[in-house]
Amino acid sequence: MTTTAARPEEGVRRNGGRRLVDRVARVRELGIVVALGVLFGVTGAVNPSFLTYDSLRDILLNSAIVALLAVGQTLVVITRNVDLSVSSVVGLSAFGSALILADYPGVPIPVVIAGCVALGALCGAINGLLVGAAKVPALVATLGTLYAFRGIDYAWAGGRQVNAADMPDDFLALGARSVLGVPLLALVALAVLLVVGWMLRNLRSGRELYAIGSNPEAAVLAGIGVRRRIVAAFVASGALAGLAGVMWAARFGTVDATVATGKELDVIAAVVVGGVAIFGGSGTVYGAALGALLLTGITSALAVLRVDALAQTAINGALLIAAIVLDRVLALRVAAALRRRRFHDAH
Amino acid sequence: GTTKSDVAQQSSAPATAAASSAAANPNAPLKQGLKIAFLPKAVNNPYFTIADGGGIAAAKEFGGEGKEVGPSDASASSQVSYINTLTQQKQDAIVISANDPNAVVPALKQAMAAGIKVVSYDSDTAADGRHIFVNQASAEDLGRTEVQLLAEQIGNKGKIAVLSATPNATNQNTWIDFMKDELKKPEYKDIELVKVAYGNDDDQKSFTETQGLLRSYPDLAGIISPTTVGIAAAARYLSDSPSKGKVKLTGLGTPNQLRKFVKDGTIEAFELWNPADLGYLASYAAAALASGQITGAEGEKFKAGKLGDYTVGAKGEVLLGKPTVFNKENIDDFDF
Amino acid sequence: MDQTPVLSLSQVSKAFGAVRAVREVSLDLHPGEVHALAGENGAGKSTLVKILSGVHRPDSGSVLLDGEPVEFAGPADAQRAGVAVIYQEPTLFPDLSVMENIFMGRQPRSRFGIDRRAMRAGAAELFERLGVRLDPGRPARGLSIADQQLVEIAKALSRQARVLIMDEPTAALSGKEVARLFGVAKALREQGCALLFVSHRLEEMFELCRRVTTLRDGTFVATDLIDDITPDDLVRRMVGRELEALFPKQETDTGEVALRVSRLTREGVFTDVSFEVRRGEIVALAGLVGAGRSEVARAVFGIDRWDAGSVQVDGRRLRRASPTAAMAAGLALVPEDRRQQGLVMDLSIERNIGLAGLADVRKGPLISRPAERERAKDWAVRLRLKFAKLTDPVNVLSGGNQQKVVLAKWLARRPSVLIVDEPTRGIDVGTKAEVHRLLSELAGNGVAVLMISSELPEVLGMADRVLVMHEGRLAAEFARADATEESVMAAATGRSTA
Amino acid sequence: MRIDLVRRWEGLILVLLAAVVMWASLGVDGFANGSNVSFLLLDTTEIALMALTMTLVIVAAEIDLSVASTLGLSCAVLGWLWNAGLSIELIMPICLLVGAACGAFNGLLVTRLGLPSLAVTIGTYALFRGLAYVMLGDQAVADLPPAYTSLATASIGPVPLATVLVAVLAAIAAVVLHATGLGRSIFALGSNEEAAYFAGVRVKRIKFWLFVASGVMAALASLVYTFRYASARADNGTGLELAVVAAVLLGGVSIFGGRGTLPGVLMAVLLLGVVRNALILADVANEVLNFVTGLLLVASVLAPNLGAVWRRRTSPQLEGKSA
Ligand SMILES: Nc1ncnc2c1ncn2[C@@H]1O[C@H](COP(=O)(O)OP(=O)(O)OP(=O)(O)O)[C@@H](O)[C@H]1O
């Protein structure tokens, strides 16, 4: 068999192969979409009120914040790191915004939002410098700042609670307002999702994040500014957590120092369910956002299905495991398909 | 082997554990410089910040020294760490709201053995873990009045739900039991309690649970939320949902938290005791114990500053008084 | 050719802790010239490469670009200056597509971000030049070492650099790919590119290079015009002594069958593979890169599951997919990818050597440290391992010395059937002779040896019998006398079947 | 070089521990007396127990975030069976079996399906806790046999019996990790799983049993916990997993696997316990306590790294996996 003889048919096969790979890539997210479909279908069939406009709007609103955090977390996880401190940053930012709005009613709302995003970015920068520059493993660094940021939050709050009544109505309206029937917060999350998704796919810097996560040592040799990119990923995650904090305050109105405690595991769960590899290098923000939607959807569905409150945690956990097992089985199938394809494609 | 029945037999013998070692001297003066430590379920909880503030103020009044310490997570095990350190610090009295009525008892017993007086407030411990329980309102009163409040608002008819804190919260569960009992009365035969939901005293969870309630029971007539976190979250949700004013909401809340919702019509009326008074009374009870005025036996009397005279009831309970009902008319008279 | 060199090193030294890897070495790279760098394992070749590419900063001495001293703060700086490098160990991003691996950081852009179509076209064109048949869109994960190396080459070519540095690019390649690579290298040379070429295959240096610089123990020995010296001169410069014959396999009496593989099949990977290896015999498994030789070895050793067929060692059937069972039966496998499969990089030399034979150094339930050390030391000395301390992690060793550690690990177990997959990949001539002597000694002692190698001279010189694989099947079998370069290549490319 | 670094790290923790103990004994009232020391030791029991197996699991480059939930489930089972009238001597082994089953579930998902343990155990973290709630609901089972509850808090001199248990198990774990073939294999597979597999290490089997051991240890911790607090509830031990992981990391175990020592971890557990106890005694507010824990964690890893960063600045070289 000479090379020239093989060429014509080779083109055809490669195309076929490419299509398979593409399809597979899409399937990863498709799995979650299917799961979402089943969830909504079954729940809606049992209790049609689950599919009413108000109910869907609530689910969107609830998932907006987690989705935003999942997008930020994805940026970090892709680089083979993790940010456990997000929940504490959300707490800090939510309390900060609520406090400023309550105590200094004169401060314009956009300034407060910008300030909180900046505060989040600052927290992210601390994480990023610890991980990127000082080489502290991300899990250790952000577990440390998880405690530290929450400590600052507690000290700042000193047992105080800011209530809806203390905050300007304009601000609270942001949490409730809809544009063309879609909640504003969900639109914000969607916009962030699309922008970040586009950047990850179409900017060199975005691709470099994947490269770093896929093989950090090779990334250095390839001349990628690894340190800078990692810091940037953490800053972005922090900034999004800051934004999520403001959104939290606007949405829930009652804010104290414990806001979002323990949320980090939910966020990581969403990211993992969304097909982002926990060891970096692959996955998309769309998947992560869908993961967030699925997890919030499950919580809402369990409430609507009148599942016993005590059983909800267990069912949540079981569904989470089912989701990752499903994803894995799918991936194994794909790997097997690739193996069989080998002598047709490459050699 | 050791089984439950063995233990039951053994423990039935020495029942009267803690109290009455020395006789009470009702006329003993309050000692000066008493060190009283307040151990809430969790610090940074606004409710306890107010209550303990009241207690610390009381301590100042009678020449003692009060402080608030505690964990930031509402868990029994971290409370035990604090009880032990307070014992090491040789405080004169510990005033505690227990996260787990039983888990804190061994540590509290050690504290009592070291001569420290123990007062529980807000959420009681098992009876052998403290000398006195300062009860904010009798569970029976609270449970029944909340049903009465709601029943009046919904015209004694319709489906209702309860939005509670955690499934394990003792006080909540006692209240809910009394609510269920109250609902058995013939005048409430058209009211159906369809669900008890749990918001875990977490704002967002309570919020989502409220949503869930309205989705699964579109014809819900009212919600009782006997927790300050729950009622605030539920009010927030209702206030910008189409059900505002249609689904009635009542329960336990603080006036500052709910003022806005009472004024905009989301809530007609709710009730609560004054938490600052609760801490205040607990503080005096602790001082009375530490000064030997009382021992925790039924019938003993002590003075609680501006709140007046109190009598120790059965099982070492001291009752703060009836809860206050807040509505549009009176809410502006309160600031806590 | 006395124009100023594009890139040169002047009296550079570099030490890692106590190890003085390079001492006062100078080197000039001229445009339009291929410069060879020769030296034993651990002589400091890769260290020089890494100094040139900005990975290491020299402790003393300087790097000159167009005659001007420069300081590369990192690989990015060197790349900007027009230096492209193929490192000794492939450095791919397994999760990303092959084309993105090639163009990372320099992806073609359109107005809407990265232009994937242009990128695919660019990659396809590079592969065309190299004669590689790979789908540019497939992920790099799962590529064989050879394919990885080819992608590395494509990556370096795509930079259109003024200086191209290649650290053992051919170690994993077989004749066909090497020829292609040389074609491309020569074309670059004609275009005025300066090339640095590191290899342990002398014939390659003589074919491609004009000048050769030799290192020994980190010091500069000489730079010669290649036409002025003979291969023997070069070896003498590298080793500092005369060498024995390279392929010293003697005829030995073969005993009964030790390894019998019958009709072994792993779906999509290899099909219906049957062969035997007798005691005292060295059987070579030849074939093109990707023919499935390594996979057969992996399956036999129990790493991968097989779908049909059987493996017998000394007449006893092996369980599927259990390396432990294979080891218990007396099998040993020196895998082809030493970094991933052969070594635990963070562990020390002695622990790596001890890892496969923990049972041998045990006292009761506990490990005896003296026994472990003794064993490691014994084998390190026998294989002439160049090391500072046995407690050093293996990742500070040079590539060839790492390979020796892998060999030591398995030889210390005294296996009855030894499978070696590219045993001399990246090993210098001196050590190669040593490894060959060792293999033939083992065979002499009655060990059955199955050797996978992409180096035809090695296959022809060492093997009693040669098996050739093509696209997952055994294509031919030659007795020692019938095996020639032509016959083996013909079978390997599928042009003839026996 | 790396080995030295690790040694230095443990030295650092030891110095820090000594310094804190000195400061606390001299400067904090009520720290240096028998009953406080006894309580301090007792209070670290559960974390220490779970940290032992967590160390092995993390050295093997996996993680088990479900330990605290396993503890909760085991408590719930204990309470439920006790209410059902079984004898406590029968219940205890059942609890250990429940722990083993939880661990086996994690282990199967990780080894059979090749799922990342971080993801799996986040799932089982919810699942096991949820099952605990299903079993015991909002009940608190408190009428436990006094013989056992007092045993859990009993001590010989200032040393609680539970601490003796920890010491014995720690010695066993340390020998296994540092002096047996199994230990060598755990280090090897944590550092490079593929190479370990090629060397005949039974990677999957070892990992599976490590998860089982982790589950059993969590169940054992649940027994201590339940008897110590004389209260079996579904929410027992909530949040302990992060404390355990924090202690293990503070002890110098690399989160990437393949590196760490048990003595280091034990010292870290003690250090965290002492700091907490001393700060509470000194009336330091809880928020500061959180802050200090976080700081300690970061600083302990940062300190040795800063030296490396400084060196790197003077000579840039390939930055590998950081310590
Ligand atoms: N990062 C490092 N840390 C410590 N020592 C190192 C490091 N890199 C290389 N060395 C040592 O420097 C010496 C030269 O190594 P180098 O990799 O340059 O050899 P080489 O000539 O490329 O050998 P080979 O032909 O085997 O690839 C060896 O002794 C090696 O152990």
Ligand SMILES: Nc1ncnc2c1ncn2[C@@H]1O[C@H](COP(=O)(O)OP(=O)(O)OP(=O)(O)O)[C@@H](O)[C@H]1O
């Ligand atoms: N197209 C492919 N798809 C998936 N995996 C592949 C493909 N090609 C090779 N591999 C994997 O690469 C690894 C090594 O295979 P390789 O091509 O090296 O076999 P080989 O015939 O031994 O070649 P070599 O002589 O280079 O060792 C195996 O794990 C195999 O599964």
Ligand SMILES: [Mg+2]
């Ligand atoms: Mg080299």
Ligand SMILES: [Mg+2]
């Ligand atoms: Mg191979």
